[in-house]
Amino acid sequence: MRRDRLEALGLFLLLFTAVSPLHGAAELRISNVKAQAGTKFLVPVTLSGGEDIVGLQFRVRFEAGSVSAPPSVMPVSGDLLAGHTVGANPDGNELHVVIFSSSLAPFRAGQGIVAYLILQLSAGMAAGSATPLQLTEVQATNANGANVALTTHDGSVTSSTALDPPAAGENELVFPQVANGSFPGGRFLSTLLVVNRTAATVTGTVRFYKSSGSVFSLRLSDGRTGSEFPLTVAEGGSALLQTDGSGPLAVGYARLSASGPVGGTILFSQLDAGGSPLVQAGVGASPAGTRFVIPVLYRKGTSNTGVAFANVSSQSADLTLTLRDKTGSSTDTASVQLAPGQHLPKFATELFGSLAAVNDFAGVLEAESSQPVSAVALKMQGPILTTFPVISSLHAPPSVNPVPVISGISPSSTTAGGLAFTLTVDGTDFVSGAKVRWNGTERTTAFVSSSQLTASIPASDVAAAGTAAVTVLNPEPGGGVSNSLSFVIGAPPKPQIQVSPASLDFGKVSTGATKQLTFSIQNAGTAALSVQSITKTSAVFSISSPGLPFSVAPGVEQAVTVTFAPTAGGGVSDTVTITSNDAAHPTVTIPLNGVGDAGTAPTIQQVTLTKLDNFAVKADVQFADPDGDIVKIEFLWYLGSTLHKTMTLTSPTDVNLAGLTSATISRVFPDLGITTPFGKVHPNKVEIQATDARNLVSNKVSKDF
CATH class of the missing domain: 2.60.40.10 (Immunoglobulins)
Incomplete structure (x- = not known):
């Protein structure tokens, strides 16, 4: 973008927001990234809570000599933008970025990426050294011209010889059909081609799955084996992964995660027994959707249409399939359920039994799914494969919020009487505005991402022992309450004294002689037992114990010795009294009995x-x-x-x-x-x-x- 155009957009934002009050709240964040010295690298700029924003400008400041902004290299639009213009202009040790919609279209809701900035790391940066990336002069506006308040978080870039792999699901592409292996008379292999759409190096990971959703282990043409393969795509370049066609024929699908925006296609190749190509067909990556149509052509004994569905969501997908003829009339229906991660390849004749009664059919397969699925379609006529498009329905219902699912909470327990704390809730399908509920009552909630929320839990919620039900509520339209997970509030730890035996009987002991017996003090509680005193009255008894006061840990016992030394004949009784911090039994007594035997003179x-x-x-x-x-x-x-x-x-x-x-x-x-x-x-x-x-x-x- 020309510098004068960028400055004009920035000036428009300033004029547009200068007369308007502050409104709303959102968070803009620069990620911490790794890059190789001397190369261009991507810097994701993420935004959350910005669904009211229509325009945004900011500067990214970096250390001159460590990082630079290549001239004439524009940022790449992120997934939160909806037809917005993105421009950037280097300005010394800063990059000025402007994002604007001439139609005042708002950013998409939720947390995501507004733009990928492209910077260059100095060739002289030593491995392991880091340099900051700071957000400055941040301004955002909504469609009414009001400023939108933003909190910001700076990032950094670290020089590294090894780049981090992308997170699973990041910039994901789904290829709903992969075929590999031999069959009588030949074999199939699949070639995955990935194209880097940016001017910086992108890392990626390709994962192969079987139809069941389990990992799909195979061998590549370069000799690597497994189900997960890393790849690095140079700026503006491409990368190729090809299966070698070995082993028995198996089918599945592939998912590609990348550190930046990429494109891709998969090429199916059928080879004869000698390895010569018989037929090839290319299929692009398929975006996940809930409503789409697929052309269907069928001629008995000659051609058929094959479709494959891959459920890449975390919940079971219920698909309703309708076969419509040229007039749009429904001729047959089918229902399919796909578990999370499951893949289903079928011919149209396998899905719709009515096709067996006709010789020719031309129409469409209309699919509606309860969860986003990816689909691919191929026409097969003898050895010839033809790619059919998967078309998003023009009559899709308005977007509604999903019902969230909770998979975990942290912490999951505490002790009654504890302090207020922050509860982290993990799961899927959280949306901005979602609320964490504690026993049905909403708590102050922060939206972190579609898979994580945090909530402030006051001390009053954990004042007494028991169990609390934690749920998440997504707002309308759609939305609803998630499944429930239990938070355990345990009783506070306390000591519990137990003594054994309950009494000591020394029997007959000669005067002038001594006899020793022991009793044990055991802590059957969950907190340390403090024994503060052990007393008796009679001088003929003495007590030997650790120095008072002493502590007994939970589950531990301490022996105490009592000595009887009679000085005269006759019975003697006394009581040992033990005091401790056991609130339920602060005093415990042990009766003592003994007989002094004075003897008979010879x-x-x-x-x-x-x-x-x-x-x-x-x-x-x-x-x-x-x-x-x-x-x-x-x-x-x-x-x-x-x-x-x-x-x-x-x-x-x-x-x-x-x-x-x-x-x-x-x-x-x-x-x-x-x-x-x-x-x-x-x-x-x-x-x-x-x-x-x-x-x-x-x-x-x-x-x-």
């Missing part, structure tokens, strides 16, 4: 002494000890009233008395002789006494001899 029952030679004495001592715990027996030897010698038998060192409740021990004590002025004599008295482990002392037996 008894010396009988003593027999026998004098032996050399002043030795044999002592036979009979005793009784119910506790069986004598630890020593003492012998005190006297001459008259004077203590001569003390001798002690200890258990188990000198004699093992453990466990003996009644026994007689014999012991010889050598050389107990006592020297006197009159010579050496035996002691004439002994005192014997036993002591047990509790320091209980027996009766003292005194024996003269």
Whole structure:
């Protein structure tokens, strides 16, 4: 576009909007892209919420020396434009872009691309380095001359040796019929030709599908195999993919996604057994539609018309097919249902049984579908294939909004009592103005794309545990409420204390001895349990636990030890009291019981002494000890009233008395002789006494001899 023409359009926009107030809201965004150094690249400029806009101008600023705007290279119109004029003029390190409709036609509704800008990346840009692309001086107007408020988002370009593949469905072309493989006497192969309509390199991905909608694996003539093939098309150039005709004959369809606007056609080739071409026919890409007509020619035994339908939507498509003769009268009908991604190739005689009763037929097949489908038609007369057009109906009903479908929500759950949050809803067929509903009530909604919405969910919606139904409402005309997905509001986490066992019984424990038992504190809840105190009253019990306060994680238990150390005989009872942050059971008690066993003192029952030679004495001592715990027996030897010698038998060192409740021990004590002025004599008295482990002392037996 000439610079003076562009400036005139820009001036018209300024004059048109200068006298009008601001109106509406929309978002203009520059994408982040990758490009190879030294090449031209496409920059998609996307718009959402701009269905009121009839004119738009803006500047894209870039870094001089990194990016430039090639002269005389115009942007490519995007899918939101409806007969609009697009012009651009380089201005130093900026590109001035104007989009205008002389008939004041508005942009199409929804989110999409208004234009693809074509810029050049410097050959000196190092791989991995990025440079910004900034939107400035943005102005938009509606048909009434009011300014339309726009928010903007800048983008960037990154130098890369490898370009990103396009997203599935981006700039999509559908080829509803692909044939490949051998049959008796020959084989079919398909050649896909893609043409780049822009002055910049475009990347693409071709995906092949079987009639069932599953992936269609095949071999290309260049040796590559698979169902998905990348391609790169140079500026103004073309690319070719050709199947090699190997394997059994199979049919399906192909979908091409591209990073920029492209055109394409598919060529069917029938080869004989020697590989020589018998017949070829080319078919262009088919746009998806819901109403169209296809010419039908049929002559019994000579020619037939073949049609193929491909459902590229995410929902089942119900097709109503009507066969009309030259007068427009209906002669037969058929119904077909195609699952998402499914493909159906049929001859007219297979769809309409009435053709079997006639020799010749010339008319049309009229198709109406509940979802957009792509179609192709071929006339077959012997080995000759002729392409028939697929014509959009001139009597299509006015465009209506579809019923949306929800496929996922994020997040899908939260905890009761949480904060407000943003809910992301994914699905298909969302339109601008769609509303997310929470239990049937609309929430503030932002339209992101036809496959995504976001909604503001206040804290009051998740104050209590339960389940909320999330739906999407598309506005009229048409529209409606989607399927429902459940959002789970879980109960807030809380601790739950459990103790085991419920009581501790130590039984009988000797005084002076100790016994230990343990109980466990388990957290059966969903939040950390804080044990703040563990107390008891009696001094004969002691508690050993981690330092207080301590925490017990959910599903974990902590052992606590209680020691019983009786100091006197008799029963003792106490209670362990545990306090924690379990609101339902802030205090838990465990009864303690134990019996102190003071024991019974041993008894010396009988003593027999026998004098032996050399002043030795044999002592036979009979005793009784119910506790069986004598630890020593003492012998005190006297001459008259004077203590001569003390001798002690200890258990188990000198004699093992453990466990003996009644026994007689014999012991010889050598050389107990006592020297006197009159010579050496035996002691004439002994005192014997036993002591047990509790320091209980027996009766003292005194024996003269």
